[in-house]
Amino acid sequence: xxxxxxxxxxxxxxxxxxxxxxxxxxxxxxxxxxxxxxxxxxxxxxxxxxxxxxxxxxxxxxxxxxxxxxxxxxxxxxxxxxxxxxxxxxxxxxxxxxxxxxxxxxxxxxxxxxxxxxxxxxxxxxxxxxxxxxxxxxxxxxxxxxxxxxxxxxxxxxxxxxxxxxxxxxxxxxxxxxxxxxxxxxxxxxxxxxxxxxxxxxxxxxxxxxxxxxxxxxxxxxxxxxxxxxxxxxxxxxxxxxxxxxxxxxxxxxxxxxxxxxxxxxxxxxxxxxxxxxxxxxxxxxxxxxxxxxxxxxxxxxxxxxxxxxxxxxxxxxxxxxxxxxxxxxxxxxxxxxxxxxxxxxxxxxxxxxxxxxxxxxxxxxxxxxxxxxxxxxxxxxxxxxxxxxxxxxxxxxxxxxxxxxxxxxxxxxxx
Amino acid sequence: xxxxxxxxxxxxxxxxxxxxxxxxxxxxxxxxxxxxxxxxxxxxxxxxxxxxxxxxxxxxxxxxxxxxxxxxxxxxxxxxxxxxxxxxxxxxxxxxxxxxxxxxxxxxxxxxxxxxxxxxxxxxxxxxxxxxxxxxxxxxxxxxxxxxxxxxxxxxxxxxxxxxxxxxxxxxxxxxxxxxxxxxxxxxxxxxxxxxxxxxxxxxxxxxxxxxxxxxxxxxxxxxxxxxxxxxxxxxxxxxxxxxxxxxxxxxxxxxxxxxxxxxxxxxxxxxxxxxxxxxxxxxxxxxxxxxxxxxxxxxxxxxxxxxxxxxxxxxxxxxxxxxxxxxxxxxxxxxxxxxxxxxxxxxxxxxxxxxxxxxxxx
Numbered sequence: 001x002x003x004x005x006x007x008x009x010x011x012x013x014x015x016x017x018x019x020x021x022x023x024x025x026x027x028x029x030x031x032x033x034x035x036x037x038x039x040x041x042x043x044x045x046x047x048x049x050x051x052x053x054x055x056x057x058x059x060x061x062x063x064x065x066x067x068x069x070x071x072x073x074x075x076x077x078x079x080x081x082x083x084x085x086x087x088x089x090x091x092x093x094x095x096x097x098x099x100x101x102x103x104x105x106x107x108x109x110x111x112x113x114x115x116x117x118x119x120x121x122x123x124x125x126x127x128x129x130x131x132x133x134x135x136x137x138x139x140x141x142x143x144x145x146x147x148x149x150x151x152x153x154x155x156x157x158x159x160x161x162x163x164x165x166x167x168x169x170x171x172x173x174x175x176x177x178x179x180x181x182x183x184x185x186x187x188x189x190x191x192x193x194x195x196x197x198x199x200x201x202x203x204x205x206x207x208x209x210x211x212x213x214x215x216x217x218x219x220x221x222x223x224x225x226x227x228x229x230x231x232x233x234x235x236x237x238x239x240x241x242x243x244x245x246x247x248x249x250x251x252x253x254x255x256x257x258x259x260x261x262x263x264x265x266x267x268x269x270x271x272x273x274x275x276x277x278x279x280x281x282x283x284x285x286x287x288x289x290x291x292x293x294x295x296x297x298x299x300x301x302x303x304x305x306x307x308x309x310x311x312x313x314x315x316x317x318x319x320x321x322x323x324x325x326x327x328x329x330x331x332x333x334x335x336x337x338x339x340x341x342x343x344x345x346x347x348x349x350x351x352x353x354x355x356x357x358x359x360x361x362x363x364x365x366x367x368x369x370x371x372x373x374x375x376x377x378x379x380x381x382x383x384x385x386x387x388x389x390x391x392x393x394x395x396x397x398x399x400x401x402x403x404x405x406x407x408x409x410x411x412x413x414x415x416x
Numbered sequence: 417x418x419x420x421x422x423x424x425x426x427x428x429x430x431x432x433x434x435x436x437x438x439x440x441x442x443x444x445x446x447x448x449x450x451x452x453x454x455x456x457x458x459x460x461x462x463x464x465x466x467x468x469x470x471x472x473x474x475x476x477x478x479x480x481x482x483x484x485x486x487x488x489x490x491x492x493x494x495x496x497x498x499x500x501x502x503x504x505x506x507x508x509x510x511x512x513x514x515x516x517x518x519x520x521x522x523x524x525x526x527x528x529x530x531x532x533x534x535x536x537x538x539x540x541x542x543x544x545x546x547x548x549x550x551x552x553x554x555x556x557x558x559x560x561x562x563x564x565x566x567x568x569x570x571x572x573x574x575x576x577x578x579x580x581x582x583x584x585x586x587x588x589x590x591x592x593x594x595x596x597x598x599x600x601x602x603x604x605x606x607x608x609x610x611x612x613x614x615x616x617x618x619x620x621x622x623x624x625x626x627x628x629x630x631x632x633x634x635x636x637x638x639x640x641x642x643x644x645x646x647x648x649x650x651x652x653x654x655x656x657x658x659x660x661x662x663x664x665x666x667x668x669x670x671x672x673x674x675x676x677x678x679x680x681x682x683x684x685x686x687x688x689x690x691x692x693x694x695x696x697x698x699x700x701x702x703x704x705x706x707x708x709x710x711x712x713x714x715x716x717x718x719x720x721x722x723x724x725x726x727x728x729x730x731x732x733x734x735x736x737x738x739x740x741x742x743x744x745x746x747x748x749x750x751x752x753x754x755x756x757x758x759x760x761x762x763x764x765x766x767x768x769x770x771x772x773x774x775x776x777x778x779x
Contacts, residue, residue: 139727139750146695199433199663200705268704274715275707308695313707315735317715322736325710327703328694364701366660368435370597370623373659373687373701400660400702401433 086171093170101162104170105296113169113296120162127155146330149374150306153356157334160354161302164336169296177299178339178347180256180289184219184246185413188212190393192407194225196361198400202272203230208407214248217241219260225361231271234360238264238283245287248413255289256301256339256349264309268359276314279359283307283331303335303351311359332356332376340384348384348391355379355397362399383409435658436640438630439621440665443639443655449473454492454537459483464638466501474499476637478618479644479651480587481547486513488537498533498544499525501607502616504587508549511535513542520544528614548586554648554766558584560615560776561742561760563591563686563724566624568746568757569605575745575759575778576613582761582776586646587615589762591724592622592657592686593747599628603636618644620653622686622724624747641665643672648766650676654685659701661685661709673716680769681718682762688723688741690734698726710735720762720770728753729775740773 086108093104101121102114131152138144190210196203210223219240226233245258266279285305290297309329315322333355341347356376358364365375377399385391391409447458452470462479471493475484477500488494500507505528511518520535535544560579565572579585595602598621610617621640625633634640640655652672654661661669673681689706691699700706713721714735721734727743728750743750744758757778763771 136748138752139748140696140698141751141753142693142696142728143752145693149696197433198702200660200666200702200708270704270707273708274711277703277707311694311703313703313710313735315707315711315714317711320714320717322714323733325690325707325734327690327692329703330695330697358697358699358701359703361704363704364659364697366432366435366658366701368432368626368629368658370627372435372623372657373699374697375701400705 090167090171093167097166098163101159101166104166108170110169110296113294114166116293117162117166120158120165124155124158124160124162127151127158129155131155149330150332153332153334153354154304157304157354160334161336164352165290165297165300165302168290168300168336168338169294172299172338178349179299179342179344180246180301180339180349181344182246182252182255183250183344183413184214184242184248185212185411186214186248187412189410190407192393192395192405194361194395194403194405197402198361200400201230201232201270203227203232205229206405208405210407214413216249217243217247232269234266234268236264236266238262255291256343257288257292258286260285262307266359271316274316276316277359278312278314279309279329281307281309281329281331283309285333299340300336300338301349301351303333303337303353305331305333307331309357309359329359330356343385345388346385348382350380350382350384352380353378361401362397362403363401365399379403385409385411434660434662436655436660436662437664439634439640439655439657440662442630442634443641446634446639452492453489455487457485457487459485460642460644461639462642462644463500464634464636466636471495472497472499475501477502477546477616478638478642480504480616480618480646481545481551481644484544484546486537486542486544488539488542490539494536494538496535496537498535500531500533500546501525502529502610502618503531503546504548504616505529505614506548507531507546509533510545511537511542512545514538514540518542527611529610529616551646552648556763556765556768556771557586557647557649558582558761558763560585560588561591561684561722561740561762562588562617562745563622564593564727564743564747565606565745566593566596566747569595569602569609571746571757572609573612575757576609578776578778579759580612580614585615585761588613588617588759589651589653589684589722590617590619591684591722591742592620593624593724593743593745594619594622596624597627598625598631598633600632600636603632607636618651618653620655620685621657623657623659626657641668643668643675645675645679647764649680649682649764652676652681652683654683656685656687656689656700659687659699660705666709666712669712673712673718677717680764680766681716682720682722682764682770683713683718684722686723687725688721688734688739691726692730692732692741707735710737713737720764720773722760722762726750729755729758731773738770738773742775744778 089104089107092107097103102117106114131148134148192208194206194208205228207226212221222237224235240260240262243259246253262283264281268277287301287303290300309331311327313325335351335353337349337351339349362377366372379397382394393407395405397403447461447463449456449465451468462482463475463477466474509522511520520533523532594606621633625631643652689700689709718737721737721739723741724743726741727747730741732739742760746757758775761774
């Protein structure tokens, strides 16, 4: 029971932005931020029993998983190789599993995983109730709205993570899961096109250029979206520091997990509409590979980010000087994804995400009922390399606008 | 992957880039009806035609001054009874048709904001003009602002009694969230409570009127987006209940801004473009659209913006325009702000501008 609780907690904290501290309770783990904490190690060791050889082969470099005891193999997923059984289990995960997370894993013969997912679901719902209830009780007070909204988003993120984890673990092919990049590329260049349908603005076609340059633990990421049919462009730059995770040089990381702190600036000009929005933001982002919480989730990852931003809107109205408007911004992002192929070689990753930000092109989601305005936007982001150097990116977002597009990726750095 | 795509597709279906489009299109139908063979049209859609039978019509007025145009064919009845709700107590009605003034009889209703008119319409076009006697005069006047009553409907009489006691108010402007869900029964209850208020209540809708789809608000209370003039001051009411303004409405707004450019111009809507507490974002879904709207309002030299949605009181500037958020109708109040139930009293002058905004506490 205690192990279950620890496993559930490990999965829970994977979405918490202060995860590196929260997930590594021991002094040893604190000194080795990439190493899974005791609870995590236990979960991995337990679940490694179904496929020790495969896990050991997957882990590059020094890894806690290598030390997993060679327990007696017990392949509780054996019947999962039967496509009809798997289809049934996936249907259970999708349908009843929405109400009772872990139903797919329970049907697949993994009751412990099912319990952990249920615990995460309950925790997520609890946080949503706390956040939503707190907002209602305080009338969305100016003093508490930010933390309570963040709590609610985190709760919804945990709910989504446990649901998607169940579907992933139940649906994933037994013998083909992706592997993360354990060294980050030195640089990644991106050039592509986005179609942005926003009925509020004239622009539709965008040229997108981006560049990530990594030196040691630092990454500089300038990006530009340039409208081809309007006087509109958004330029952003982020400087990130990686506390833990894959780096461009040095020994490979244990997995794809990382923890970054990012300082960003943005300049968004809407010249044909007579205003410009300048922004500054501070954001911390965590990714955790789900293998840390059980081999059933091998190849999947979850992400969380939290931060704040400050926007300044300058109005350009001929002959009328107008004071700028200042507004703050809650930044929160939650994602669930999976690697495919070998992310460091030929392969990549796909993720679905929720982004709470209300600036930029996608902004917040419009809903037809009572609750429009508060939610951010959703997206799907797929990056895949067909050689060690070249790749493609597919990007789709839905918020106040619909965005879809592709980019060509070019990377350099260590390859497998 | 296919499951993820299914999830995204579901979200695409749930989300919509023009959630207020249907309401904007519905606005175009408000104030127009064919009753028997007689066509009736209210200029600017400034009244909802609630019901009608040949010879009788009932309206809900959305503005102090309206013109009702009748086109009567030969076979239609000539004697018409016009029952008007939500009108000014000092209503002055005039009728004209066939190139001359028409005689009419005017009787007050059981409620101060109701009136009944009887008029004999000639064949062809005739117009019934309803307005307070001083509607076209310039000069200072005062009105109240009240929004976000919602579940506090049982106690709204306290607010109305306090408004009745305020000297010199001409009408109440509403920035939405009259009800909790916007159902017909809730909207009808709101109207019943209004019988105590001795002033007309001109209002747009809020997000809490969108709980019953399609929202019946417009059938009962008129257009969600409309503009009117009173004593040389222009008022523009916008439907921001879905945290956006529909692109169709931006076209209308441009005309209203042009009309009000040299006037005192007051714009009201439910959800504010910007929330002074940005991390809460009780505001437009898109900061870019917020800036787009505010840029237009500033360019149109709007003098005052009034909002609801946030259950407190905030006084700030947006795009240099004075802004007041007042959600003091009693819905779950924002805690720790020391505000509570309240309404605003605004003093405006067509020549001078907005002379003052005062908070009147109810509790």
